Amino acid sequence: MAKTVSESSKSATTRTPRMANIRQLFRPGNFASPDPIKPKYGPVLGLKLGSVNTVVIQSAVAASELFKNHDHDFCDRKCPIVLTAHNYCQGTLAFGRYDKSWSKFRRICSMGLSANRQTNEMARLRQKCIDDMVRYIQEDAAAAARERGEEGKVNLAHFLFLMSFNLVGNLVLSRDLLSSRSEEGKQFFDAMNEVMVWAGKPNLADFLPVLKWLDPQGIKRNMVRYMGRAMKIVSSFVNERIDDLKLAKEKTTKDFLDTLLEHTGEGKQGPATISNHNVIIIILEMFFAGSETTSSTIEWAMAELLRNPESMAKAKQELNRVIGAERKVDESDTDNLPYLQAVIKETLRLHSALPLLLPRNAMQETKYMGYFIPKGTQIFVNAWAIGRDPESWEDPLAFKPERFLGSNIEYKEQNFELIPFGSGRRICVGMPVAHKVVHLALASLLHSFDWELGNNLCPETIDMNERVGITARKLIPVEAIPKKRLCIHDHA
Numbered sequence: 001m002a003k004t005v006s007e008s009s010k011s012a013t014t015r016t017p018r019m020a021n022i023r024q025l026f027r028p029g030n031f032a033s034p035d036p037i038k039p040k041y042g043p044v045l046g047l048k049l050g051s052v053n054t055v056v057i058q059s060a061v062a063a064s065e066l067f068k069n070h071d072h073d074f075c076d077r078k079c080p081i082v083l084t085a086h087n088y089c090q091g092t093l094a095f096g097r098y099d100k101s102w103s104k105f106r107r108i109c110s111m112g113l114s115a116n117r118q119t120n121e122m123a124r125l126r127q128k129c130i131d132d133m134v135r136y137i138q139e140d141a142a143a144a145a146r147e148r149g150e151e152g153k154v155n156l157a158h159f160l161f162l163m164s165f166n167l168v169g170n171l172v173l174s175r176d177l178l179s180s181r182s183e184e185g186k187q188f189f190d191a192m193n194e195v196m197v198w199a200g201k202p203n204l205a206d207f208l209p210v211l212k213w214l215d216p217q218g219i220k221r222n223m224v225r226y227m228g229r230a231m232k233i234v235s236s237f238v239n240e241r242i243d244d245l246k247l248a249k250e251k252t253t254k255d256f257l258d259t260l261l262e263h264t265g266e267g268k269q270g271p272a273t274i275s276n277h278n279v280i281i282i283i284l285e286m287f288f289a290g291s292e293t294t295s296s297t298i299e300w301a302m303a304e305l306l307r308n309p310e311s312m313a314k315a316k317q318e319l320n321r322v323i324g325a326e327r328k329v330d331e332s333d334t335d336n337l338p339y340l341q342a343v344i345k346e347t348l349r350l351h352s353a354l355p356l357l358l359p360r361n362a363m364q365e366t367k368y369m370g371y372f373i374p375k376g377t378q379i380f381v382n383a384w385a386i387g388r389d390p391e392s393w394e395d396p397l398a399f400k401p402e403r404f405l406g407s408n409i410e411y412k413e414q415n416f417e418l419i420p421f422g423s424g425r426r427i428c429v430g431m432p433v434a435h436k437v438v439h440l441a442l443a444s445l446l447h448s449f450d451w452e453l454g455n456n457l458c459p460e461t462i463d464m465n466e467r468v469g470i471t472a473r474k475l476i477p478v479e480a481i482p483k484k485r486l487c488i489h490d491h492a
């Protein structure tokens, strides 16, 4: 059972004397190792990363103080150097400064991802992408067994990523980028994969600006190359759509791209329309922000369930009880699956896709929890450590979905011990979509197949290490054998 923020605030206060003195740490020449994930330093940690003043928030109480009382002071962001490639920083929402343009893009994105499209149409797209994934898994397992004489093991991470990528493609561009045999779709996928790899590499130049022009690790050079490729392809999609709009081709539903192109301004709120460059950046960002975060969350959930057969059995029993063996899962079923919901919360508690959220930037000198925070300080909220903090969670490292049964802790509310999507003004704009996809995809994987680990593997041997990158993906992808459950109708 989770302790409440007010319960833990007492013990947090007793930890204050151990808190590092941020002002002292910020003395010139002070350089702390870039390893901020050490709860032993207390709820607020001050560091100097190269020349950059840095604060790491490490407890639910400190996060609550930040989001409730200082969200505005800390809601700015600094664009990392790698994202200056092709002027990405000029159109980004996720790394954009907190200004009028950001507010405008944020409103348009929330609209484009939810309200602007018929709810049924969005649900149909999610179902389609997940049904496709189940079918591909089935086909791949059968091919592995037939052609390679293997047990029919599949690389789940691969199929989850394809599904999430295709889902974003359908939501924003109405394109099935990967199931079609489109060469362009494949090229885009490959380029975006590289963009994510290079964006996730720690860049010395962000901490020592003197290195900015040298680009000693070649990070920006590579980003320019791959981002250029991805932008060229998205630009051709956008131009095609502009031509369609000019020809007034009939369309029954609007997608995210239509919302961007048809935006006609909001009075004093900046320019009337969104430039083509910005349209391309926003589209890229949806792939960037929405695909790997979603797929890696589902992969961690599967890894935890494979490692914890009792939890797997409980989740399957619930699916059998609520849905039965005669039909596949429908999105509306997920409201009636409390154990599945608890599995997902427990997964997000232990495996935040963005362990330090996205860094914020102090807009002005601020007094926070008795400390002086200089303007321009970067602020990390360590959702990973908060999710594992013994001050907030009993037996914090154990995977126990039961802790959420009968509890009212939600990641969509103001429960700062569970903040995998962040909170406040910069909370994940894709959370409503992600929430639905993660539940439906996990339920479908569990209900469509019985999963086995195969010869020579047992739950205890599943590797749970994380890979360093933009998201905390599993270092070794989950591989398992999907045994099709005979009585469930095919995912056509």
Ligand code: HEM
Residues within 6 Å of the ligand: 093, 094, 095, 106, 113, 168, 285, 286, 287, 289, 290, 291, 293, 294, 297, 352, 353, 354, 357, 358, 359, 420, 421, 422, 423, 425, 426, 427, 428, 429, 430, 431, 433, 434, 438
């Ligand atoms: C399980 C899946 C996901 C997780 C765990 C996740 C997590 C996050 C987190 C932690 C942040 C930073 C919040 C903060 O700094 O307070 C964020 C921001 C963002 N997310 Fe997500 N996200 C997910 C899926 C998505 C999806 C599906 C989309 C869009 C299609 C998306 C788009 C964005 C954008 C654009 C931002 C930047 C928001 C801003 O700065 O205003 N995310 N996400």
